[in-house]
Amino acid sequence: MNPICLQGKPIECKAAIAWEAKAPLEVTTVVVDPPKAGEVRIKVVATALCHTDAYTLDGLDPEGLFPCILGHEAAGIVESVGEGVTSVAPGDHVIPCYQAYCGDCMFCKHPKSNLCTSVRAFTGRGVMKADDSVRFHTKDGKPIYHFMGTSTFSEYTVLHEVSVAKVSKDAPLETVCLLGCGVATGWGAVYNTCNVQPGTSVAVFGLGAVGLAVIEAAKRAGAAQIFGVDINPEKFAAAKQWGATECVNPKDYDKPIQQVMVEKSPSGWGIDYTFECIGNVEVMRAALECAHRGWGESCVIGVAASGKEIATRPFQLVTGRVWKGTAFGGYKSRMQVPGLVDLYMKGETKLDDYITHKLPFHAINEAFELLHSGKCLRTVLTFE
Amino acid sequence: MNPICLQGKPIECKAAIAWEAKAPLEVTTVVVDPPKAGEVRIKVVATALCHTDAYTLDGLDPEGLFPCILGHEAAGIVESVGEGVTSVAPGDHVIPCYQAYCGDCMFCKHPKSNLCTSVRAFTGRGVMKADDSVRFHTKDGKPIYHFMGTSTFSEYTVLHEVSVAKVSKDAPLETVCLLGCGVATGWGAVYNTCNVQPGTSVAVFGLGAVGLAVIEAAKRAGAAQIFGVDINPEKFAAAKQWGATECVNPKDYDKPIQQVMVEKSPSGWGIDYTFECIGNVEVMRAALECAHRGWGESCVIGVAASGKEIATRPFQLVTGRVWKGTAFGGYKSRMQVPGLVDLYMKGETKLDDYITHKLPFHAINEAFELLHSGKCLRTVLTFE
Numbered sequence: 001m002n003p004i005c006l007q008g009k010p011i012e013c014k015a016a017i018a019w020e021a022k023a024p025l026e027v028t029t030v031v032v033d034p035p036k037a038g039e040v041r042i043k044v045v046a047t048a049l050c051h052t053d054a055y056t057l058d059g060l061d062p063e064g065l066f067p068c069i070l071g072h073e074a075a076g077i078v079e080s081v082g083e084g085v086t087s088v089a090p091g092d093h094v095i096p097c098y099q100a101y102c103g104d105c106m107f108c109k110h111p112k113s114n115l116c117t118s119v120r121a122f123t124g125r126g127v128m129k130a131d132d133s134v135r136f137h138t139k140d141g142k143p144i145y146h147f148m149g150t151s152t153f154s155e156y157t158v159l160h161e162v163s164v165a166k167v168s169k170d171a172p173l174e175t176v177c178l179l180g181c182g183v184a185t186g187w188g189a190v191y192n193t194c195n196v197q198p199g200t201s202v203a204v205f206g207l208g209a210v211g212l213a214v215i216e217a218a219k220r221a222g223a224a225q226i227f228g229v230d231i232n233p234e235k236f237a238a239a240k241q242w243g244a245t246e247c248v249n250p251k252d253y254d255k256p257i258q259q260v261m262v263e264k265s266p267s268g269w270g271i272d273y274t275f276e277c278i279g280n281v282e283v284m285r286a287a288l289e290c291a292h293r294g295w296g297e298s299c300v301i302g303v304a305a306s307g308k309e310i311a312t313r314p315f316q317l318v319t320g321r322v323w324k325g326t327a328f329g330g331y332k333s334r335m336q337v338p339g340l341v342d343l344y345m346k347g348e349t350k351l352d353d354y355i356t357h358k359l360p361f362h363a364i365n366e367a368f369e370l371l372h373s374g375k376c377l378r379t380v381l382t383f384e
Numbered sequence: 385m386n387p388i389c390l391q392g393k394p395i396e397c398k399a400a401i402a403w404e405a406k407a408p409l410e411v412t413t414v415v416v417d418p419p420k421a422g423e424v425r426i427k428v429v430a431t432a433l434c435h436t437d438a439y440t441l442d443g444l445d446p447e448g449l450f451p452c453i454l455g456h457e458a459a460g461i462v463e464s465v466g467e468g469v470t471s472v473a474p475g476d477h478v479i480p481c482y483q484a485y486c487g488d489c490m491f492c493k494h495p496k497s498n499l500c501t502s503v504r505a506f507t508g509r510g511v512m513k514a515d516d517s518v519r520f521h522t523k524d525g526k527p528i529y530h531f532m533g534t535s536t537f538s539e540y541t542v543l544h545e546v547s548v549a550k551v552s553k554d555a556p557l558e559t560v561c562l563l564g565c566g567v568a569t570g571w572g573a574v575y576n577t578c579n580v581q582p583g584t585s586v587a588v589f590g591l592g593a594v595g596l597a598v599i600e601a602a603k604r605a606g607a608a609q610i611f612g613v614d615i616n617p618e619k620f621a622a623a624k625q626w627g628a629t630e631c632v633n634p635k636d637y638d639k640p641i642q643q644v645m646v647e648k649s650p651s652g653w654g655i656d657y658t659f660e661c662i663g664n665v666e667v668m669r670a671a672l673e674c675a676h677r678g679w680g681e682s683c684v685i686g687v688a689a690s691g692k693e694i695a696t697r698p699f700q701l702v703t704g705r706v707w708k709g710t711a712f713g714g715y716k717s718r719m720q721v722p723g724l725v726d727l728y729m730k731g732e733t734k735l736d737d738y739i740t741h742k743l744p745f746h747a748i749n750e751a752f753e754l755l756h757s758g759k760c761l762r763t764v765l766t767f768e
Binding site: 325 | 496653677678684686688699
């Protein structure tokens with residue numbers, strides 16, 4: 001089947017539908033409408049799973065809409081484009097970007113932000129901007145919501161043009177798909193959000209794929225000490241392989257982990273940069289409170305459960321600690337993701353090493369189980 | 385009486401003793417010992433009152449020690465110096481600095497911090513470093529604690545050499561005394577901690593002397609919009625005179641002030657820089673939450689009551705807001721206060737305008753009442 005022949009027509013293909021929170025996905029056939037103005041339809045070649053997919057599926061996202069097609073960490077090939085689309089053409093290799101980049105809004109134009117607002121109001125409601133509606137249906141016509149503007153748990157999906165990064169055709173899509181979320185987020189938190197300096201100390205709370213990406217980038221940035229912190233010591237081997245100089249299990253201590261880390265810090269006054277890669281507000285607090293007196297920065301990367309709040313004594317800030325956060329590592333997605341792919345192609349990253357499992361797409365529920373087991377970094381699903 | 389003759393001898397002079405929390409100060413005669421190694425005895429010419437003095441006197445500082453001699457915003461003349469003191473000599477005009485600067489510790493050497501630790505462990509316990517003891521006694525020998533390493537509510541006081549900034553002899557001490565705390569803190573929060581950029585928007589919560597100093601500096605830094613926020617509209621006239629482009633009373637709205645400020649912001653997405661100059665943790669939260677999505681910075685200046693915590697949803701940070709704080713505006717005290725005095729002497733500041741009341745030292749309890757009344761910016765007390 002030549003996808004070009006389908007241009008302008010609906011496509012029937014395999015997808016995984018999340019009918020409701022806490023239920024397994026149903027792998028079935030869906031109908032994917034052709035792209036409207038400003039839209040791109042792509043054939044998803046590979047998609048990984050990220051905790052945000054699981055978070056929404058678990059019903060923890062108050063804005064989660066069902067039924068929907070989840071998935072946001074992927075890579076594919078443009079099948080067709082809608083009216084007015086000029087930046088990509090059929091056959092282009094692309095990475096979907098849940099954080100769009102239009103280049104026009106005040107956030108895109110500002111050097112310090114990547115939080116493009118061009119399609120945010122629509123992706124947040126699971127619809128496309130052109131007609132405030134969806135491109136996914138069941139075979140009997142029931143509409144299915146989009147998710148994060150990407151919905152990559154489908155062999156074909158429709159995205160806004162501003163949510164598609166064109167990347168090198170030489171890059172293996174089943175690997176660079178990881179640059180659509182977690183790994184890029186960890187790298188960017190180090191390079192962009194905190195701008196980690198050579199010779200400094202870094203602490204990483206949570207040693208999943210994002211935490212390891214922080215370690216990888218911190219090492220590359222020249223950090224002298226990199227502490228990996230996790231309550232699951234099975235994660236320490238990978239952390240050390242990635243570049244952690246010491247791993248710490250909070251369960252091994254009978255005092256708060258922030259105190260442990262301050263005592264372990266080279267100066268005795270805290271860690272220069274700390275990163276929370278879990279989404280636990282108590283750990284966010286600990287990460288802030290073990291940041292270095294005078295200049296330490298703590299960066300929230302993890303997504304906390306709805307309604308949860310972070311807290312600390314203001315004295316922590318008055319004595320020089322800075323509390324910040326990052327979304328997609330501060331990368332201006334469509335502009336910068338292609339460069340991350342090039343970096344991988346030069347052999348300068350550990351991207352391959354984050355892929356611990358490969359499964360066919362129809363085994364997607366098994367992939368979710370792996371994610372929850374804590375035994376996998378990333379599972380990449382490919383369409384047969 | 386030529387103070388030089390007293391070198392090496394105790395001096396009997398007027399001081400205001402805080403015998404216990406919540407009681408008026410007793411203006412009486414105290415004995416001030418000569419300076420020991422690394423110490424300087426100064427004749428206080430003028431001292432202002434700051435809310436931190438009131439805070440401690442009100443018993444809110446859990447580390448407050450009684451009896452003590454309060455006061456930390458002052459200016460004076462060196463009467464004598466202890467062994468090894470080389471940076472100042474008798475007759476030098478000085479401003480006491482509660483935040484010391486030794487030039488040697490890791491915090492002094494770091495470009496981003498002014499939190500010198502050289503004498504901190506001693507000043508925090510109300511004593512001097514040389515012998516872990518005090519230089520103040522009642523006439524019958526009862527020891528009296530120091531406060532913040534300054535204790536300027538005394539005609540003579542003893543400070544560590546690292547807590548004394550030598551300033552121009554041309555400067556009027558009864559004015560530049562304000563550079564020992566509040567005004568310098570507000571200026572520095574703008575210039576150092578946040579580095580406010582031209583054309584940006586600023587919101588200042590709390591329009592006392594520190595808040596006005598933030599407004600003054602924000603205007604000088606070229607902020608395009610400066611919002612003054614206070615629940616006491618009597619403070620708006622001064623705020624506008626200082627440079628506020630709009631004043632806002634949270635009581636005039638039935639929605640949270642953070643929402644009001646986001647709606648008032650030029651972009652509709654928040655204020656570029658916000659400053660909390662009160663010490664109220666709920667206002668600190670509001671200040672953070674009305675900071676601009678993507679790049680807004682919120683700076684805590686006010687000192688919160690003991691045990692109080694700040695809180696927000698981590699989403700506020702993940703979407704680009706930065707939460708920070710400042711102590712003494714980030715100025716490296718002994719190094720930079722002389723330059724602030726020079727700036728005043730060039731006529732480039734509104735320093736004179738912060739002084740709304742002048743009283744003789746013996747009326748110090750009246751000055752505390754003025755501070756609490758909300759009707760004064762700064763009262764300067766001088767010794768007859």
